[in-house]
Amino acid sequence: MDFVYLHAEYGKARRSRPNQADGTFADPIFYVAGDGARSVTAADLDGDGRPDLATANHFSLDVSVLLNACLL
Ligand SMILES: [Ca+2]
Numbered sequence: 498m499d500f501v502y503l504h505a506e507y508g509k510a511r512r513s514r515p516n517q518a519d520g521t522f523a524d525p526i527f528y529v530a531g532d533g534a535r536s537v538t539a540a541d542l543d544g545d546g547r548p549d550l551a552t553a554n555h556f557s558l559d560v561s562v563l564l565n566a567c568l569l
Contacts, residue, residue: 498516499513499514499515499516499522500513500514500516500522501513501514501537501539501550502537503530503534503535503536503537503552504527513525513526513528513550514526528550528563529561530552530554530561530563531552531554531556531557531559531560531561532554532555532556532557533554533555533556533557534552534553534554534555534561535552535553535554535555536552536553537550537551537552538550538551538552542562542564543564545565547565547567548565549562549563549564549565550562550563550565551563
């Protein structure tokens with residue numbers, strides 16, 4: 498299980514901290530979302546069995562979708 502959260506300082510970014518399978522999380526990976534991302538959820542949005550992420554963006558009035566491209 499990875500750890501995903503929005504970072505208010507950057508506004509348009511969200512961060513993910515990959516699980517390293519030893520009880521710790523790796524350094525954050527930044528992903529750009531829409532302007533004013535306020536919430537994030539994980540779900541398999543394209544039906545490939547891997548969880549994807551979506552954010553609701555307050556200022557750009559849209560939704561950002563990041564499909565999981567991980568090979569694991
Ligand atoms: Ca997926």
